[in-house]
Amino acid sequence: xxxxxxxxxxxxxxxxxxxxxxxxxxxxxxxxxxxxxxxxxxxxxxxxxxxxxxxxxxxxxxxxxxxxxxxxxxxxxxxxxxxxxxxxxxxxxxxxxxxxxxxxxxxxxxxxxxxxxxxxxxxxxxxxxxxxxxxxxxxxxxxxxxxxxxxxxxxxxxxxxxxxxxxxxxxxxxxxxxxxxxxxxxxxxxxxxxxxxxxxxxxxxxxxxxxxxxxxxxxxxxxxxxxxxxxxxxxxxxxxxxxx
Numbered sequence: 001x002x003x004x005x006x007x008x009x010x011x012x013x014x015x016x017x018x019x020x021x022x023x024x025x026x027x028x029x030x031x032x033x034x035x036x037x038x039x040x041x042x043x044x045x046x047x048x049x050x051x052x053x054x055x056x057x058x059x060x061x062x063x064x065x066x067x068x069x070x071x072x073x074x075x076x077x078x079x080x081x082x083x084x085x086x087x088x089x090x091x092x093x094x095x096x097x098x099x100x101x102x103x104x105x106x107x108x109x110x111x112x113x114x115x116x117x118x119x120x121x122x123x124x125x126x127x128x129x130x131x132x133x134x135x136x137x138x139x140x141x142x143x144x145x146x147x148x149x150x151x152x153x154x155x156x157x158x159x160x161x162x163x164x165x166x167x168x169x170x171x172x173x174x175x176x177x178x179x180x181x182x183x184x185x186x187x188x189x190x191x192x193x194x195x196x197x198x199x200x201x202x203x204x205x206x207x208x209x210x211x212x213x214x215x216x217x218x219x220x221x222x223x224x225x226x227x228x229x230x231x232x233x234x235x236x237x238x239x240x241x242x243x244x
Contacts, residue, residue: 001209001210001211002209002211003161003165003209005165005168005169005172006172009169009172009173012041012157013041013044013045014045015157016041016042016045016046016155016157017045017046019130019155020042020045020046020050020130020155022128023050023128023129023130024046024050024051024052024126024128024129024130025042025046025050025051025052025129025130025131025132026052026054026119026120026122026123026126026129026130026131026132027039027042027051027052027053027054027119027131027132027134028053028054028056028115028116028118028119028134028150029053029054029055029067029070029071029078030067030134031063031064031065031066031067031069031070031179031182032066032179032182032184033163033166033167033170033179033180033181033182033184034134034135034136034139034158034166035070035134036066036070036170036175036179036180036182037158037166037167037169037170037173037175037180038132038134038157038158039051039053039070039071039074039076040074040170040173040174040175041157041169041173042132042157043074043075043076044173048074048075048076049077051074051076051077052076052077052078052079052122052126052129053067053070053071053074053076053077053078053079054078054079054080054081054118054119054122055067055068055071055078055079055080055081056080056081056082056083056114056115056118057080057082057083057084058082058083058084058087058111059082059084063182066178066179066182069176069178069179070175070179073175073176073179079122081118081122083111083114083115083118086114087110087111087114090110090114091106091110108146109146109147109149111149112146112149112150113146113148113149115149115150116131116148116149116150116152116153119131130154130155131152131153131154132153132154132155132156132157133150133151133152133153133154133155133156133157133158133159134150134153134156134158135150135151135156135158135159136158136159136161136162136163136165136166137158137159137160137161137162137163137165137208138162138163138164138201138204138205138208139163139193140159140232140233141204141208141222141225141226142197142204142222142225142226142229143225143226143228143229143232144193144197145232147231147232151232162201162204162205162208162209163184163201163204163205164201164202164205165205166180167180167181184201197221197225198218198221199214199218199221199222203218204222207219207222
């Protein structure tokens with residue numbers, strides 16, 4: 001299946017307008033393709049004066065110049081909130097009280113949750129605002145997001161679009177190539193997303209759209225990752241009280 005993105009874009013813009021209403025939008029700006037495309041979509045739908053970018057480095061961020069490039073390109077108001085001291089203080093308290101060693105699950109997910117808390121904190125101060133989710137279909141399907149971190153938000157423009165389609169949307173929107181085609185990485189482990197996956201986004205996107213079947217071992221890994229991450233995609237299980 002191939003999506004006509006030129007035909008889809010006006011419908012997506014209209015959906016953002018109807019979903020957001022009169023509110024402002026708060027977006028975490030990482031400098032990657034997803035946040036860049038979402039920010040550009042929101043500016044096109046609502047105007048630059050209703051979009052607020054938040055840059056959230058953790059101490060030093062080697063590619064923060066891409067985040068500045070985006071907010072300057074779009075002409076949106078932005079804040080820089082360094083989460084380094086917050087992460088360090090929380091981590092010292094947790095490690096000190098539990099005496100447990102830190103692992104990748106902690107060091108990867110905790111900054112993402114602090115960032116989402118920061119976005120909602122700024123949203124509360126701004127008032128009448130919505131935090132926009134920046135995840136795409138490809139990452140969601142294999143669980144490459146943090147529950148209550150970047151997987152959270154009030155509305156999600158890209159959750160039905162693959163990683164490749166997001167890049168194409170960026171091109172249509174006129175974003176600088178270096179932003180819409182930036183190699184995806186979590187900025188934590190020193191590896192690209194594809195290196196961590198063990199397969200490419202092209203293979204994943206082709207599989208999701210039914211264009212081509214990757215090797216059997218890749219399909220098995222994709223589906224194993226998907227099954228293991230359904231708790232991020234489905235509503236929280238709630239006990240079905242029969243008396244209600």
